Amino acid sequence: MFFETFRLAIHAILRNATRSFLTVLGIIIGVAAVIAMVTVGQGSADQVETEVSSLGTNLLMITSGQASQGPGMGGGASASFSLKDVDAVETEIARVSVSAPTSARMMTAIFGNENYSTSVTGTDNRFMFVRDWAVTTGREFYDSELRTGATACIIGETVSTKLFGNGDPLGATIRLKQISCRVIGVLESKGASSFGTDQDDIILIPIRTFQRRIAGNQDVGMIFASVREDMSTEKAKADIENLLRERRGIGFGEEDDFNVMDMKQITSILTGITAVLTGLLSAVAAVSLLVGGIGIMNIMLVSVTERTREIGIRLAVGASEGQVLLQFLVESIVLSLIGGFLGILLGLALAYLGAILLRIPFAPEASIVMIAFAFSAIVGIVFGYFPARRAARLDPIEALRHQ
């Protein structure tokens, strides 16, 4: 009996194939949107996680300035750090193994006819250590280069490709504004960050070179500090805060004019943003599922009216109310399941495309696919019930007279 009902439903759906397809389009779009949103959202969350773990959970980032800073709170921007601060963090805090200075600026790099705008970062070899980032070809900076502020640079994979194509960049001289610097190494490729920015889009030069020839001051923009294995990041953070307060002469009760962030914080900020965005977009997608359900109800009502006579015949030959109800209910469930199935395929395809374009992992989840499938079945039941009941309650005499 159930098989018969199922066969009948397929028959009825195929009899009006175009109309059936248009009917389920709403469901297809709704399910596809939800699947694509959640999958892409999960992919970027995964991306953040891998990236943070590649940065190392023991990494602290120290920036100057504070979130609550405003006019009348000490007047003007807070002071940057100096190289002495960097050394102090490294030597005076036992929980920190290495700290590295960085100062960065967007600049145009020119080689031959090629020019490319990239982030020029002044730092030293400790940067490679704290970021766990290796030089694959060439070498790191010599101490002499760092001390004297030589014009040597290590470039990221993207910069290498943009300026040199497949050619060998080692030994070449690239121009950064008024300075020329020689390429001594190429960094290993790290790929895109969670915000889609390309981490390989970078040029490293000695911090002294940056200070003297580019910035024209003695400032350090940001300090990376690597916490020793098995040491508490929280405690290291507190140590750094105390040290810097002292060094910067911040009195008791005054607020910090700098910020120490650990990766956990950064992760939670990034995943938080991703979750909110995913949630919002999924909510919009869910609304389209609702609209799709109403579309199904509408078409099922039309179908019941159109097939009034057929229903009359079925009732006359002895179909019970339940059998007619089941027939139309199964029809709407099959209809919305077809929509759900197509929607899942489309959604996964979109998510796959999105993963490639955004350079994030493709992370399909079985649970969301099953939820989407179950949800479309529920849509079929909920929005199919009313038309099906209307069909089942028809008066056979009236129905048979219907033209």
Place this chain on the structure above:
Amino acid sequence: MRRDSDEIPDPPELSVPQIELEGVTKIYGQGEAEVRALQGIDLKIHEGEFVAIMGPSGSGKSTAMNIIGCLDTPTSGSYRFSGTEVGELNRNQRALLRRNYLGFVFQGYNLLARTSALENVELPLIYLGLPIFERRQLAMEALEKVGLKGREKHGPSQLSGGQQQRVAIARAIVTKPEILLADEPTGNLDTARSEEIMNILTDLNKNDGITIVMVTHEPDLAEYAGRLVQFVDGFIQSGEREGKDN
């Protein structure tokens, strides 16, 4: 195998009429718009009878057929089908009565469009819950009985009016019902086709013992029946009881 006997009344005793209407009225609408389709009719039909119902349009014969066919219930009065009070049954119980004991033939054939003759005939068997193999076999037998062997695959649009009505008869008898209700079965057919249909009905009545109640406009066709019941203005003028002299 085909009777859901736990929900259906026991088989009738011989003395009980198969169809027994007593003081049956049917009133549609209310107040000003009230229509008294049946104004209190008594009618007894026994097993194996062939009854023709005649009367001008609006005389209540179709209403009476709907009540006999358990598609409708009386406003007042009693309708006993093989001793069972139909007025006390709910919709589903009446559906079960139709499914198991009744067959319908309509003036307009009422076949499912875009559905083959075979599948049309199978339809009532689906609701009886028979497996496909058995359905096919019974439907083929029924089609053969009405002389449509070889036309199983044809849809209604590929069949003549007479053939369509024969498919409808096959559908009505495929469940081996006790009663066949025919509402102007030849209303849309010419004389020759009408005769074919009447011969089939007569055969079903004589050889299969199926009780037939037929509404018709044509006195010629009423001749085939064993009894004529005449309706006028919601009353039965003649033929309430068995016997031609009535």
